[in-house]
Amino acid sequence: MHQERGANRAMPDAATQLDIYRRMIRIERNDDATIRTIKQGRLQMPYYSARGQEVIPSAVSVNLNPDDTICTIYRGIHDMVAKGVPLRPLWAEIAGRVTGTCKGKGGPMHITHPESGVMVTTGIVGSSMPIANGLAWAAKLDGSRRVTVAYFGDGASNIGAFHESLNLASLWKLPVIFVCQNNRYAEHSRFDKCTAVDRVAKRAGSYDMPGETVDGNDPFEMYAAAREAIERARDGGGPTLIEAITFRFLGHVFGDDDKYMDKAEKAAAMARDPIPAFRARLLESGVATEQGLADMHKDITAEVEDAMQFALGSEFPSVDELRRDVFATEIAL
Amino acid sequence: MSAPTTKMNALQAVNAAIAEAMAADPKVILLGEDVADPEGGGVVGTTRGLSTRFGDDRVKSTPISEQAIIGAAIGAALGGYRPIAEIMLMNFTTIAMDMIVNHAAKLRFMSGGQSQVPITIHMLTGAGASTAGQHADHLEAWFAHTAGLKVVAPSCPADYKGLMLSCIADPDPCIFIESMRTLFVPEDVPDDQGPIELGRANIIQEGNDVTIVAYSGMVITAREAVKKLAEEGISAELIDLRTVAPWDRDCVLASVRKTGRAVLVHEAVRSFGVGAEIAATIHEALFGLLKGPVRRLGAPYSPVPFSKPLENAFLVQPDAVVAAVLSVMG
Numbered sequence: 001m002h003q004e005r006g007a008n009r010a011m012p013d014a015a016t017q018l019d020i021y022r023r024m025i026r027i028e029r030n031d032d033a034t035i036r037t038i039k040q041g042r043l044q045m046p047y048y049s050a051r052g053q054e055v056i057p058s059a060v061s062v063n064l065n066p067d068d069t070i071c072t073i074y075r076g077i078h079d080m081v082a083k084g085v086p087l088r089p090l091w092a093e094i095a096g097r098v099t100g101t102c103k104g105k106g107g108p109m110h111i112t113h114p115e116s117g118v119m120v121t122t123g124i125v126g127s128s129m130p131i132a133n134g135l136a137w138a139a140k141l142d143g144s145r146r147v148t149v150a151y152f153g154d155g156a157s158n159i160g161a162f163h164e165s166l167n168l169a170s171l172w173k174l175p176v177i178f179v180c181q182n183n184r185y186a187e188h189s190r191f192d193k194c195t196a197v198d199r200v201a202k203r204a205g206s207y208d209m210p211g212e213t214v215d216g217n218d219p220f221e222m223y224a225a226a227r228e229a230i231e232r233a234r235d236g237g238g239p240t241l242i243e244a245i246t247f248r249f250l251g252h253v254f255g256d257d258d259k260y261m262d263k264a265e266k267a268a269a270m271a272r273d274p275i276p277a278f279r280a281r282l283l284e285s286g287v288a289t290e291q292g293l294a295d296m297h298k299d300i301t302a303e304v305e306d307a308m309q310f311a312l313g314s315e316f317p318s319v320d321e322l323r324r325d326v327f328a329t330e331i332a333l
Numbered sequence: 334m335s336a337p338t339t340k341m342n343a344l345q346a347v348n349a350a351i352a353e354a355m356a357a358d359p360k361v362i363l364l365g366e367d368v369a370d371p372e373g374g375g376v377v378g379t380t381r382g383l384s385t386r387f388g389d390d391r392v393k394s395t396p397i398s399e400q401a402i403i404g405a406a407i408g409a410a411l412g413g414y415r416p417i418a419e420i421m422l423m424n425f426t427t428i429a430m431d432m433i434v435n436h437a438a439k440l441r442f443m444s445g446g447q448s449q450v451p452i453t454i455h456m457l458t459g460a461g462a463s464t465a466g467q468h469a470d471h472l473e474a475w476f477a478h479t480a481g482l483k484v485v486a487p488s489c490p491a492d493y494k495g496l497m498l499s500c501i502a503d504p505d506p507c508i509f510i511e512s513m514r515t516l517f518v519p520e521d522v523p524d525d526q527g528p529i530e531l532g533r534a535n536i537i538q539e540g541n542d543v544t545i546v547a548y549s550g551m552v553i554t555a556r557e558a559v560k561k562l563a564e565e566g567i568s569a570e571l572i573d574l575r576t577v578a579p580w581d582r583d584c585v586l587a588s589v590r591k592t593g594r595a596v597l598v599h600e601a602v603r604s605f606g607v608g609a610e611i612a613a614t615i616h617e618a619l620f621g622l623l624k625g626p627v628r629r630l631g632a633p634y635s636p637v638p639f640s641k642p643l644e645n646a647f648l649v650q651p652d653a654v655v656a657a658v659l660s661v662m663g
Contacts, residue, residue: 071408102445112444119411119448124435130401131436134408134416141362141390141414148408161431164401171396325446326480328504331579 009224014287016062020219021278021288023058025300027078028275030087033304034077034094038254042312045094045108047254048075052217053246055274056181057082059222060149063230064117069135071120071128072151074109075181075248079151084116087307097314104317105325119148125186126156129165129178136174136233147175147233154243155186157200166207166241175233177226178241181216183248184269188260204241216244217274247272338521343511344379346490346522347455350497351380351417355387361501362391362409364402365419369394376421377457377516399425403432406452407440415501416452423458423510424467437506438481452507453500459513459550459600460632460648465639469513471549471601471632476508477578477610483531484577486510488552491522492575495529503531512550512600534581536588540570543594543658546585546611548574551598551649558654567658577607585611586618593624596657598649603631625661630654 012020031051037043053075061082064070072079080090085101093100094108101113109123120131132150139146156162157180169176180200184191197203204211210232214221222244229240247269251258258266282288323330341349355361363383367373372394374381384392395402399420406416420426426433433454440448460469476484485500485507487493493511500507537552538559547555552573559569570588574580589595595615597608608629615627630649638644 069412100445102443102447105445106443110443112440112447114447119408120436120440122436124431127404127431127436130404130432131408131411133401134405134410135412136408137405138409138412138414141409142412161400161404164396164398165404167396168398168401168405172393325442325444327483328441328449 010227011220012062012223016223017219017282017287019062020055020058020223021282022296022300023061023082024054024275024278025297026087026303027054027058027081029297029300029304030077030081033308035254037308043095047108048252049250049254050075050078050248052249052269052273053078053181053183055219055222055278056179056216056244056246057151059219060179060226062223063227064147064149066117068147068149069117069119070149070151071122071132071135072118073121073125073128073153073156074123075153076121076151077108077111080111080113080116080118080121083118085111085113085118086116087303088310089113091307091311092314095311095314096316097311098317099310099314103321105321126152126159126161128152129156130161132176133165133169133174136169136176137172139175145234147177147230149177149179151179151181153186154180154182154184154191154195154200156180157203158186158194166203166209166239169239170207170209173236173238175236176239177229177233178239179226180241180243181246182243183246184265185248185252185261187252190262199243201241201243209239209241211241211243213243213245216246217272217277219274219278337524339524340519341490341522342519343487343490343493343516344377346494347379347497347511348381348383350494350501352383352386354498354501355383355391358415360413361415361417363417363419364393364395364405366397366402366421367394368392368419375419379455379511380419399428400432403429403437403454406454407432407437407450410450410452411440411448417501418452418454420454420456422468423456423472424470426454426456426472433476433482433506434479438479441505442481449504450506451504453497453509454506455497455509455511457511457513457516460637460644462513463639463641463644464637466636469637471510471599473508473510473577474601474606477607481506482578483507484510485531485575486512486549486577487575488512488515488549488573490520491526492529492535492573494522494526496531496575498528499531502528507531510549514550514553529575532576532579532581534584535573535575536584537571537573538569540568540592542568542592543596543661544570544572544585544588544592545596545598545654545658546572546574547598548577549600551600554649554651555598555654557651558658561651561655562658567662569658580611582614586615589615589619590622593622594661595627596630596654596661597627598630598654600648601631602634603629604634606631625663628657628661630657
């Protein structure tokens, strides 16, 4: 059951286009500063860069309200930034500081920020989906119009949790949107070497839910698909599977070499960098001016720099934190 | 004049606790395989009547999808609910281990205290019913070894009710173990049976010569042993742990301080079991006061077998408890 690609699909207006672009730049500037700080030896963390995947959560998140929720994965800082997690506590968390979103106890793979709707970040492939169902079930029991987005990668579409979750979501008509960021590699294995179908969206058919493959680097296509799925979920129409085709520019984990990648494929993907492409489109259509985008870039760079300084200047958590939050009541060591 | 009581078995006690909690708090919800009435109200009828009384939205039968069940429970908990998830048999938690161990147990800590997962996962288990290797394991040591989980294992109907009420109200994830051998015998349960505090053991019988610690189905075995020991003039103190994690150190240590001897009994495989943790704690705290070595009884290092003589040999029998006590009496 694939969606028709009609000419009358939802289009982001000028302000929304700029909103998407701004979120993308915040993600990209944040990624750039993270890598720089790791290289300087001032951050010690496993880093799963999402450079190249900026469009997807940006075009999704402009359709979400602050009280809509997301569950994301270890490669998910772009999803969090797009959803609106403030950069200071985000940075403090990846730096393991007490001022972090989770007091430094979760780190980059487990960032949680309920005020922004970031409810779970999991380091386990596929595990965002079963929990997203529960959040959507809660929204439904509340009688609210809240929706939940579950982000995951192409590798996760081969794990059992994906199939159990899609089945239950469809059966219970849950307001959840499954967004597969198909960046073509599961760790070091190419998509077609570990996936029996050529498109993840085909799997929606097994669960009788709408499924669609879109160009995840095209802000207009991504926006339209996300908007339709989110509105359907809000209106009680149940879940959707969106497969957003993209590419991760910096490999599985920061520092890995790319010998397992096809060089020509990688070069072609990087030539389709979504950020300069969208920038050119905004300028060409007159939605943005050179000066306007330069100012945006400058402001965001300063915001990221401020967050980084805030984080590195913050205290580490006290060792007493080992006894706290294991249970609601502090335990004796 | 004693308080009014009703005769019920452990399953009815669990049912009564869930019904009471659902009536008191609209945020209490229930999900699991076959739990709603059209599917029979649970494979042994634990949840019978609840979907009819509280509606299909709050009591939901699910597909056979253990990860999806626990995931939905966790997510609903993050969304402000108090889900009770039924996993039919304890062995089937292995299918949902990622959700239980990596998520339910750790979300509070990893989020720096922002997330809470007040879920109760209840499940049947226990050898003795000819169900063999994949339907009868006691896996409580796995869960007790995971920081962030509470593990509860009652032995009598009143405790089933009181401990289930506490699990549902608890702000943290609870594993609630229903031992086959304890489920079907009706006993008097006080009509006003309220919550029983988690982490508090129950001294079933006071004694002076030896402390026997058991929980879940092994309390029945230990009771028989205590009777036989009394006939031989040995005064055993029997402690029902009730909660495996966190366990009641104060109660156990106070008892062993008095008796100087301890025999620990569980149905689970002895190696690396709950008994090892308790024995080590007793030795660390009371070494100089002990009159003999602490003895542990549990299943041999074997999967649960099918054939009846093997199954009987797998389970700790009352005579083995008696023999262990005699061996430490010197």
